[in-house]
Every structure is written in structure tokens, then in C-alpha cells.
Amino acid sequence: MPIDVNDVMRLLCRISEERKMKAAIKHSGQGALVAGATAFVGGLMGGPPGIAIGGAVGGLFGAWMTAGQFKPIPQIILELSPAEQQKLYDDAFAIIRNLDWTDAAQLTALVMGNAALQQKLAAVLINYLSHELKAEIRYGE
Structure with missing residues (x-):
């Protein structure tokens, strides 16, 4: 059964x-x-000395600026462009397409009740974030 991209994004957020x-x-x-x-x-x-000093200062500032702040992944998922969400949807749908469900709520219940499916979908999410967005992942508070 086809499922809306937004429903799969909510499942991945969960x-x-x-x-x-x-x-x-x-x-x-x-x-x-x-x-x-x-x-x-x-x-x-x-x-020439200004190039060296400017490059050093700029390099330090650039490194600090791009170090990145950790954000909850649900926030990142919701901020993805429609094309990026579609790519993530395609990867996730490859795992859930053989499940038998009637609506998004039932699909979520099926996945949340199955640790193996959760692990597979989490791996899809981690792979997408790591390779497509070059993100660093952390767990816990």
C-alpha cells in the first residue's frame, strides 16, 4: 500500500x-x-604577512563556525527539502514495502513493535544523514 512521504518522515522522526x-x-x-x-x-x-595572518584567523573562525551544533534528528528531517525527503522516503520504503498495513498509524505500530525493523530504518536514516548530509550522529541527551 502506498504511503505518504510525510507519514514515513513522521515514522523516522519517531x-x-x-x-x-x-x-x-x-x-x-x-x-x-x-x-x-x-x-x-x-x-x-x-x-604577504597579512595573507598569513588573515588565513590563520579565517581558518580558526571558519573551523569554529562549521563545527556544527547538534540538533534533534526530527528537526533535521522536517527541514529537508522535498527532494531530500523523497530520497530518504525511497530508501525507507524499500524496507517497509512488504509489510501489510492499512494506514500510517498501523504501520507505525508495526514498526515500533519490531526491534529489527526499527534497527533497519534507523540504519537507513543514519546512512542518509552521514553520506548525503555529512552529519555527525550522537545518541542520548
């Missing part, structure tokens, strides 16, 4: 809530841009 999963998404491109910009400005203002 699984990640149960496991108290959080993730930090690193934006290395922004850090590199900051480091390069400060090196450039340093070079304009101070010549």
Missing part, C-alpha cells in the same frame, strides 16, 4: 526520538569561504 538521536551537519564550504576571504582581505591590507 524512531530517532526513541533512540534520542542528534546530528550536527558540517558546512565545510562555508568554512573554506571564510578562510579564503579573510586571507584575501589580509593580503590587501598587509601584503
